[in-house]
Amino acid sequence: MVFMQTLREVWQRHDSLLCVGLDPDPARFPDSLRGQPDGIFRFCTAIVNATAGLVCAFKPQFAHFAAARAEDSLERLIAYIHEHHPGIPVILDAKRGDIGSTAMFYAAEAFDRYGADAVTLNPYLGRDSVQPFLDRRDKGVILLCRTSNPGAGDLQDLDVGGQPLYQYLAQRVAQQWNEYGNCMLVVGATYPEELARVRQQVGEMPLLVPGIGTQGGDIEAVLQAGLDAGRNGLIISTSRAVLYAGSGEDFAEAAHLAADRLRGEINRYR
Amino acid sequence: MVFMQTLREVWQRHDSLLCVGLDPDPARFPDSLRGQPDGIFRFCTAIVNATAGLVCAFKPQFAHFAAARAEDSLERLIAYIHEHHPGIPVILDAKRGDIGSTAMFYAAEAFDRYGADAVTLNPYLGRDSVQPFLDRRDKGVILLCRTSNPGAGDLQDLDVGGQPLYQYLAQRVAQQWNEYGNCMLVVGATYPEELARVRQQVGEMPLLVPGIGTQGGDIEAVLQAGLDAGRNGLIISTSRAVLYAGSGEDFAEAAHLAADRLRGEINRYR
Numbered sequence: 001m002v003f004m005q006t007l008r009e010v011w012q013r014h015d016s017l018l019c020v021g022l023d024p025d026p027a028r029f030p031d032s033l034r035g036q037p038d039g040i041f042r043f044c045t046a047i048v049n050a051t052a053g054l055v056c057a058f059k060p061q062f063a064h065f066a067a068a069r070a071e072d073s074l075e076r077l078i079a080y081i082h083e084h085h086p087g088i089p090v091i092l093d094a095k096r097g098d099i100g101s102t103a104m105f106y107a108a109e110a111f112d113r114y115g116a117d118a119v120t121l122n123p124y125l126g127r128d129s130v131q132p133f134l135d136r137r138d139k140g141v142i143l144l145c146r147t148s149n150p151g152a153g154d155l156q157d158l159d160v161g162g163q164p165l166y167q168y169l170a171q172r173v174a175q176q177w178n179e180y181g182n183c184m185l186v187v188g189a190t191y192p193e194e195l196a197r198v199r200q201q202v203g204e205m206p207l208l209v210p211g212i213g214t215q216g217g218d219i220e221a222v223l224q225a226g227l228d229a230g231r232n233g234l235i236i237s238t239s240r241a242v243l244y245a246g247s248g249e250d251f252a253e254a255a256h257l258a259a260d261r262l263r264g265e266i267n268r269y270r
Numbered sequence: 271m272v273f274m275q276t277l278r279e280v281w282q283r284h285d286s287l288l289c290v291g292l293d294p295d296p297a298r299f300p301d302s303l304r305g306q307p308d309g310i311f312r313f314c315t316a317i318v319n320a321t322a323g324l325v326c327a328f329k330p331q332f333a334h335f336a337a338a339r340a341e342d343s344l345e346r347l348i349a350y351i352h353e354h355h356p357g358i359p360v361i362l363d364a365k366r367g368d369i370g371s372t373a374m375f376y377a378a379e380a381f382d383r384y385g386a387d388a389v390t391l392n393p394y395l396g397r398d399s400v401q402p403f404l405d406r407r408d409k410g411v412i413l414l415c416r417t418s419n420p421g422a423g424d425l426q427d428l429d430v431g432g433q434p435l436y437q438y439l440a441q442r443v444a445q446q447w448n449e450y451g452n453c454m455l456v457v458g459a460t461y462p463e464e465l466a467r468v469r470q471q472v473g474e475m476p477l478l479v480p481g482i483g484t485q486g487g488d489i490e491a492v493l494q495a496g497l498d499a500g501r502n503g504l505i506i507s508t509s510r511a512v513l514y515a516g517s518g519e520d521f522a523e524a525a526h527l528a529a530d531r532l533r534g535e536i537n538r539y540r
Contacts, residue, residue: 063368063375067383071341095367097392098333099419105333113337122367124394124414126421144394149369151396158430
């Protein structure tokens with residue numbers, strides 16, 4: 001699977017820019033899964049099966065598996081998506097960032113061990129820390145740029161030579177780091193003005209946009225700010241608003257309805 | 271264990287500022303351990319037992335365990351250090367960075383699942399991303415500041431209001447993020463001038479300094495630049511120069527000799 005090509009195909013085939021983030025929190029599972037053996041895997045695959053036709057990507061969040069000692073579930077979940085829903089890319093949201101030989105071990109973890117099609121990375125350590133991921137040309141390399149949290153601006157908004165750091169980074173990635181065309185950037189839905197500035201600087205580069213749903217990002221504003229010239233270019237990610245749309249045994253149906261509604265809302269402004 | 275207090279005690283008790291990084295690479299193990307069941311755990315515990323009296327900390331590197339599906343070994347290794355070498359803090363080098371509820375899951379992973387005494391974090395997402403770690407007042411929170419890699423300056427050296435970003439961050443952490451006194455910063459041994467500037471800005475805050483040994487950092491320059499007023503204040507970390515000092519069955523003895531030599535060299539300039 002070549003990540004960027006697969007993404008462009010699934011945008012069309014599913015008519016969807018929606019990504020469902022897989023952030024399993026056992027405390028919020030329905031009674032029949034809470035505390036059950038393999039509850040995390042069963043919860044996530046139920047969500048995947050209920051929403052696969054509505055999404056352009058799935059995005060498992062590493063910490064939610066790691067805190068529960070569920071790396072094995074994460075491996076099997078990604079393999080399950082590839083087997084049962086081929087053509088839907090899987091983004092491992094791990095926000096890795098390390099240097100030299102260690103970065104190579106992280107690339108091996110994401111792409112070889114877990115079989116992810118793309119991974120999120122933190123750019124603070126500079127380009128050489130990202131190079132082992134860039135060199136995997138068939139994989140997506142998704143760099144944090146302007147995140148969705150309240151404190152995002154602490155460093156990301158600092159003025160560097162007349163523009164904020166996140167814009168400088170966006171430019172750098174677009175002009176220098178993206179020589180194999182496999183880069184993307186993370187820009188939070190909660191900051192549509194910043195999203196518009198990034199879009200201006202990166203051309204057709206796809207952007208991963210978390211923060212709609214529970215975090216409160218405005219879908220219309222995100223679409224106006226972030227679409228590329230072909231009315232694509234976005235992976236709009238939500239987790240809790242879909243995963244926990246229902247708290248009872250109908251959680252998968254509730255997730256389907258929530259994802260369908262979000263996909264429709266996105267397409268209304270597209 | 272309160273991390274900062276334990277660190278100050280072990281600096282004295284072992285007369286050492288040396289930290290051994292545990293970055294197991296099975297391809298470099300001696301023949302008797304390569305490809306063996308539990309080889310990673312057996313290699314690391316042999317290194318730990320051979321060097322424990324010479325160090326102020328151990329620093330397992332997460333990627334080396336994760337790429338090998340060896341999270342279980344990492345759990346047991348940290349428990350082993352606590353049981354057999356109490357009073358030596360364990361720094362989980364995972365360079366985490368994420369927001370809100372996800373940051374809480376990462377804090378649970380590092381401190382509750384793995385039982386680490388401190389963890390390395392990436393500051394790019396801002397203070398709120400670090401708060402769940404800061405709130406664990408007995409634990410160490412070690413923020414990347416000026417890393418040891420060649421591309422470290424890509425973002426970290428950018429001028430923000432008349433000073434480089436890494437200095438701005440050092441100031442911020444010292445003045446605002448460190449309200450519970452549990453913060454440290456990472457500054458690479460390969461950049462002693464930058465280390466001196468950070469020391470000027472953070473007073474007595476301990477600094478984690480990787481990059482001596484294989485990466486080529488100059489020990490005398492590091493000591494001159496980084497010591498605090500009490501001739502302490504540094505955790506000087508090396509991995510490969512100790513772990514792979516020998517390639518044969520005497521690897522643990524070779525590691526002991528290499529660690530002893532490095533500790534002595536550090537103390538010569540202290």
